[in-house]
Amino acid sequence: MLSDNVCMKKKILIIGFLIGVIIGMGKIQNLTPKFDIPSAEKELQLEIGQVPMGDRQGGLSLFSTKFKRGYGDQVFGSDENGIWLGAAEFSDAPFNVDMDGSLVAKEAIFKNGNDETIVDATGLVSSTTFASDSAEGSLLSTSSTSYSDISGTSMDITLTRSARVLFIYSAKISGQSPDGGDYGTMCLSVGGVDDTGPTITNSGYEHTGGVIATTGAVATIQTLPSGTTTVKLRGKSSSAGQTAKFFTPILTYVILGT
Amino acid sequence: MADIDFEIEFSRFNEGQAPLAHIDTKTYIGSNGQSSEMKADVISNPSFIEQSPALSDLTNGNDNGVVDELIRFILDRPTAPNVTFAIGTTKLFRLSADEVDSGSRLSSLSPSLSPSISPSVSPSASISPSVSPSPGSTSPSVSPSVSLSPSISPSPSPSTSVSPSVSPSPATPSWPQTIPNMIEGESVIRLKANLYGFYNTLSGGDILKMKLDNEVIDSTWGSVNDQTLENAPHPVAAKEDVMVFGNGRYVGVYVEGLSVLNVQKLDFGEGSEVADVVFHSNIWWIAVNYGEGKRGQVYLYDGSAISTILSDEAGVGDQKIGFLYVMNGIVYVAYDDNSSDGFTIGWLSGRQIKPLRYFSGSLPDHRQKALYKNTIIFASGVNILSVGSTVEQLPIQVSTLADGGYSEIGGVASPFGVPMVASTDGTNHRIAKFGGYSVDSNWKSVFVDITSGRMLGKVHTVIVQTKALVGNARCDVKIEGNQGAIESSEFAIQTADKTRHVFRNIDLQAAEDIRVVLDYANGDTTNTCPIRKVSVLGNFVER
Numbered sequence: 001m002l003s004d005n006v007c008m009k010k011k012i013l014i015i016g017f018l019i020g021v022i023i024g025m026g027k028i029q030n031l032t033p034k035f036d037i038p039s040a041e042k043e044l045q046l047e048i049g050q051v052p053m054g055d056r057q058g059g060l061s062l063f064s065t066k067f068k069r070g071y072g073d074q075v076f077g078s079d080e081n082g083i084w085l086g087a088a089e090f091s092d093a094p095f096n097v098d099m100d101g102s103l104v105a106k107e108a109i110f111k112n113g114n115d116e117t118i119v120d121a122t123g124l125v126s127s128t129t130f131a132s133d134s135a136e137g138s139l140l141s142t143s144s145t146s147y148s149d150i151s152g153t154s155m156d157i158t159l160t161r162s163a164r165v166l167f168i169y170s171a172k173i174s175g176q177s178p179d180g181g182d183y184g185t186m187c188l189s190v191g192g193v194d195d196t197g198p199t200i201t202n203s204g205y206e207h208t209g210g211v212i213a214t215t216g217a218v219a220t221i222q223t224l225p226s227g228t229t230t231v232k233l234r235g236k237s238s239s240a241g242q243t244a245k246f247f248t249p250i251l252t253y254v255i256l257g258t
Numbered sequence: 259m260a261d262i263d264f265e266i267e268f269s270r271f272n273e274g275q276a277p278l279a280h281i282d283t284k285t286y287i288g289s290n291g292q293s294s295e296m297k298a299d300v301i302s303n304p305s306f307i308e309q310s311p312a313l314s315d316l317t318n319g320n321d322n323g324v325v326d327e328l329i330r331f332i333l334d335r336p337t338a339p340n341v342t343f344a345i346g347t348t349k350l351f352r353l354s355a356d357e358v359d360s361g362s363r364l365s366s367l368s369p370s371l372s373p374s375i376s377p378s379v380s381p382s383a384s385i386s387p388s389v390s391p392s393p394g395s396t397s398p399s400v401s402p403s404v405s406l407s408p409s410i411s412p413s414p415s416p417s418t419s420v421s422p423s424v425s426p427s428p429a430t431p432s433w434p435q436t437i438p439n440m441i442e443g444e445s446v447i448r449l450k451a452n453l454y455g456f457y458n459t460l461s462g463g464d465i466l467k468m469k470l471d472n473e474v475i476d477s478t479w480g481s482v483n484d485q486t487l488e489n490a491p492h493p494v495a496a497k498e499d500v501m502v503f504g505n506g507r508y509v510g511v512y513v514e515g516l517s518v519l520n521v522q523k524l525d526f527g528e529g530s531e532v533a534d535v536v537f538h539s540n541i542w543w544i545a546v547n548y549g550e551g552k553r554g555q556v557y558l559y560d561g562s563a564i565s566t567i568l569s570d571e572a573g574v575g576d577q578k579i580g581f582l583y584v585m586n587g588i589v590y591v592a593y594d595d596n597s598s599d600g601f602t603i604g605w606l607s608g609r610q611i612k613p614l615r616y617f618s619g620s621l622p623d624h625r626q627k628a629l630y631k632n633t634i635i636f637a638s639g640v641n642i643l644s645v646g647s648t649v650e651q652l653p654i655q656v657s658t659l660a661d662g663g664y665s666e667i668g669g670v671a672s673p674f675g676v677p678m679v680a681s682t683d684g685t686n687h688r689i690a691k692f693g694g695y696s697v698d699s700n701w702k703s704v705f706v707d708i709t710s711g712r713m714l715g716k717v718h719t720v721i722v723q724t725k726a727l728v729g730n731a732r733c734d735v736k737i738e739g740n741q742g743a744i745e746s747s748e749f750a751i752q753t754a755d756k757t758r759h760v761f762r763n764i765d766l767q768a769a770e771d772i773r774v775v776l777d778y779a780n781g782d783t784t785n786t787c788p789i790r791k792v793s794v795l796g797n798f799v800e801r
Contacts, residue, residue: 028263028265029798031265031706031707031708031715032265032266032706033286033288033704035287035288038653039651039652040646040651040654041650043614043654044588044650047607047608050608050610052606052607053572053606053608061541061569063558064609066570068560071540073564088564088567089565
């Protein structure tokens with residue numbers, strides 16, 4: 001009986017010990033505060049598709065409403081005004097094109113298919129345009145009613161292609177009689193064709209004290225063909241046997257272009 | 259089976275202040291490494307909490323020396339080895355890493371040497387070797403044992419006198435130099451061979467120019483070359499020979515290569531004020547505040563500073579900008595968020611200003627920022643704060659790093675690698691640098707709830723792990739509970755060479771919440787007590 005009691009007590013002790021151990025093995029609660037914080041590397045990343053302000057790619061500076069390539073005044077740029085070259089901003093650039101297509105350029109060189117300059121900073125440069133010449137002839141005195149060449153006014157004009165030419169010619173003209181009944185007529189001859197353009201018909205007369213003559217001048221634009229064309233002034237009298245005189249005849253031409 | 263024990267581990271102190279610490283100094287929100295209040299160093303060695311750096315005055319750097327006024331701006335880079343400059347309210351100062359220059363100096367900038375002197379032996383120098391007979395030979399010969407005449411005379415030159423001694427140049431002006439009419443210095447910058455200083459007067463402002471070789475100041479250079487400035491902040495930045503500066507509602511530009519100064523190059527309009535200017539990625543970044551500081555905008559301006567048109571802009575919003583700072587290719591912005599408490603450091607992400615961290619105190623301006631340990635340090639209130647990450651693998655932190663000295667902080671800079679801080683209390687003035695350790699340093703964790711159902715928590719053990727302590731290094735730890743209403747005794751962490759400090763029988767009653775407080779008030783100014791981890795153990799009790 002006594003040994004049974006001892007055994008029972010031992011069992012109770014063991015069970016009690018085990019219960020104590022089990023209780024003692026209860027989990028320790030971790031109360032450490034947590035708060036996730038990304039690394040600086042991650043936090044300072046741009047979001048996908050986001051472009052840094054003032055991004056530069058391959059020398060191009062990108063902004064929200066413009067881009068520029070270059071520095072200082074050595075810039076090619078584009079903004080709401082248009083495109084430009086050669087200055088920090090559109091308005092100061094020696095070359096710019098606005099949104100309506102208006103072009104401002106400090107100078108330009110245009111060439112043809114043969115790499116020949118046809119327009120440069122000074123303007124049209126073709127041999128067929130803007131060339132000019134002038135000739136002052138000698139006195140013509142004639143009593144013929146047919147045209148005679150006025151010496152010294154003949155010029156050859158050579159064109160690579162047909163072009164419009166401005167002719168200006170003048171002379172002091174006198175007839176013979178003081179009553180103005182006879183007179184002289186001067187014309188422009190182009191390529192052998194007289195009366196090309198307007199004529200100058202003036203009267204006046206020569207007397208012992210000198211000559212009373214009137215000066216006439218006209219301008220005309222004529223189209224000349226390609227090749228060489230001879231132009232000159234010619235004069236005639238209105239009445240056979242009456243002498244008409246042509247003083248200081250001058251012929252000038254300017255090639256205008258096509 | 260209910261848990262009866264609890265543990266709390268505080269570590270990763272590099273994470274700085276808790277996200278809401280600027281709003282609530284007893285916040286519950288944050289990680290185990292973040293603080294609710296602090297003034298400690300968690301950036302020098304991010305694994306550990308260390309004491310704040312102390313401030314030690316530069317030689318002559320207080321009223322007993324030559325600093326008898328607030329130094330408002332310190333140039334953040336040297337102009338010569340161990341030389342930089344600072345500007346106060348009436349004077350320009352010359353500094354080295356340890357001293358504020360006082361009086362004239364014999365110039366060591368350009369010692370005058372006779373031009374015919376060559377300091378080294380050249381082939382053209384006439385050398386008179388002493389010829390001695392070789393051993394065993396009767397005929398004299400020049401041998402490798404020939405010794406050169408100790409005085410080497412240079413080749414004759416048209417410039418006559420040869421003087422081996424260095425004759426010093428005339429003495430420099432006496433430092434510090436008083437600037438006539440200046441009442442408030444704003445900034446100083448080096449541009450090529452000159453130093454430019456921006457300052458305000460009673461009626462406006464001006465720009466001084468000082469040649470760095472002779473240190474002679476032209477105090478009205480700006481008004482003479484263009485016109486007077488506005489009476490306003492004058493932040494400035496420079497790149498190569500171009501200088502861009504704030505001038506109230508205007509931005510001014512000076513191109514040294516063209517000798518052209520225009521103090522009103524850009525006009526931001528009535529009611530605006532330029533807060534800061536930096537140069538980054540070939541562009542000038544200009545911070546402008548509008549409406550008495552109620553709205554902020556950041557503009558981009560072409561790097562050549564020729565145009566009168568801005569390139570781009572981003573709105574900060576209803577916030578006042580304090581400063582811009584470029585670090586590692588990112589533009590950071592400090593601003594005052596009028597819609598909430600505290601101030602913000604953010605960064606320009608695309609066209610957004612993304613907030614990063616928040617702080618309390620005051621909004622720093624362009625004069626009060628510098629780089630330290632790869633973080634931005636700046637003045638806020640009476641303290642120096644740090645924001646950033648020592649290494650990019652760690653999170654960005656904001657922390658109160660150190661005391662700023664007197665109650666009003668002036669310029670903050672780090673021209674020689676060690677931060678310098680100028681301050682005043684209205685009567686006393688100083689410029690000091692970080693040095694040693696401050697005992698005015700502490701760290702308090704966030705509050706941690708230690709209730710479990712009806713049970714409260716009872717802390718019984720605190721284990722603190724440190725580096726092996728040296729000398730008189732010491733830190734005291736205590737536990738606060740119930741939002742600070744109760745607290746335990748302080749326990750000293752101080753045993754030399756020990757790394758694990760165990761404190762049992764913590765005399766704090768059962769509480770709803772607790773936080774750890776580390777206080778260096780009894781610490782050492784020479785040897786700090788670096789703390790790596792604090793473990794708090796306790797159990798729940800019925801209440």
